[in-house]
Amino acid sequence: MDDIQESTQAATIAALKAERDQLLTLLKALPDISFVLDAEGRYVKVIGGANEAMYASGKSLEGYTLADALPPAVAEACLTHVKQALHTGEMQTLEYQLCVADVALLPPSVRDNDHHQAEQWFEGRALPLPSYDHSKPVVLWVAVNITPRKQVEQYWREAAYTDPLTGIANRRALFEQAEHEIQRAHRHHRPLSLLVLDIDHFKTINTQYGHAQGDEALRQFTQCCARLLRDTDFMGRIGGEEFVMLLPETDQLGAEQLGARIVEAIPTLDVPGMNNEHRMTVSIGAATRLEGEGFEHLLVRADDALSTAKRSGRNRLRVDQAATR
Template sequence: MYLDRDQMLVVLNALPDPVFVLTETGLYAGLYGHADPKYYHDAKDLLGASVRDVMPAEVAESIMEHIQEALHRNGLLKVEYPLSSQQVKGLENSAGPGGTLWFEGHVQPFPGLVDGERAVIWVARNITRRKQLEDELLEASQTDPLTHVANRRRLMEVLEFHFGAYRRYRHPMALIMFDLDHFKQLNDRFGHLTGDRVLRCLCDLCRQDLRENDLLARFGGEEFMIVLPSTTAERAAQTAERIRTHISTGVAAELDEELNVTISLGVSELLETDTSLEQVIQRVDDAVYQAKDEGRDRVVVNAAG
């Protein structure tokens, strides 16, 4: 049994994902599949239009490159790409999901010519939910579950990146380490649940004094580190002092007036003599111990090689 043309169109239009026929010059020559408005916008108005006319230049050029690559390899090409209806002329006000969506495109040559041109079949599958799950898993693998700041693994990745940039281009980077003073006594007096609340509050207050590209990470227990790109030890010491002052008053104001929470901070920076990250980490750790020896609730800078 063979299906006639009308029956084949019924089958094609019942497909769950949209199927585009795109010519070598970027014309939308065909559109099939079921445009479920929960996952896709109705793109029938694109038929006869050019990719370059309806897409932003950089998006259009990327699509054209994928078309050429599929034709050149004469086989299936898989690509992942983000796109929103606001980027496509004619779809701005159409029904469909909002925001930027992620698609997996299956692109392969069309057997024969379409209007005298070589063409490809482009199946677009919405993978936005999968991308969201991947991002959530990545975030979870890099985040401390209690304080929701970066964990030690993420910290070391960022430090390695900045250490490499310093070794190649001498881009400065400063490091702050701080430790809660008398945290064991706080836990013993108020309980571990209060101790956890203090750690979370401390991180919230600390982030208020940091720039967007600074990284706050939990180094272990009640120890935290802050990575400050493009910053010298002198500038980092000013940031550390703001954080010290903020926390010494802010935690009690946020949680309980009876809480007396202070921190001891150490500051250092990358030096030309550093051959490993361990050296700058050791310097900043030594500075924290010095701050504690000198009475706690203070900032100590250790910029010596």
């Protein structure tokens, strides 16, 4: 009976070893790199990574730990998922950013390569390997380079929130940011002002010089305004030639001062192809948030002030006076 049990056990061990060897052979042929990591985060074996355009060889990591090789935050997150996989017996997934040049144990020739200086995105998949011959429990960690996918996601995310002509925020992004700033100003009882800007007689520019020149005028207008803003300010295009500026931590006087600088700066722009006699000007309406006021009402007041600026002859700033009534 003992002989039968020993024979059965030996056959089982041999089958598991053959299965493991088949798995490792398969992994070596795959483009993604894989690691056998033990419960302490030690690299027991590095496998695969045949796609040299996406991965650097990690053989030099064997015998070292995640903490030895990776930046602290990445190493800690990876080790947490290794332990979670061993505890639950189920696959754990983690997305993380890593610059190959920051992997301390790679050879200098690899780390100094220009291709490896850029930040990359990986999806780590940790799955327990119960039959692996090692003194401690291990997982198989497959690192899938998902940088191209992340780049596509970033492109579409920016496209959804960016005005394609000027490169600033579009209407959707502006309104979302405005709600956030309104809530913050309300919560902390801080001032917030709004400027609504409209390029004067812009349709005449398009008619006289053509749409291509009109587009260039819009870009130069945007760049000029952006140079006058602080890092905390937010500018968006909400219509053809209409723009809005969110000015956190800005009272009525601050909004007036900025608006006056913009009115003064725009006519100095020299748009290629446009006659020197034909200078752009801008009309601006300003409003400062009242206690408890939402964005839509604040925008209406700033827009009413803009209408007043246009009726008054354009090329000027008008401020809604609700706060002083």
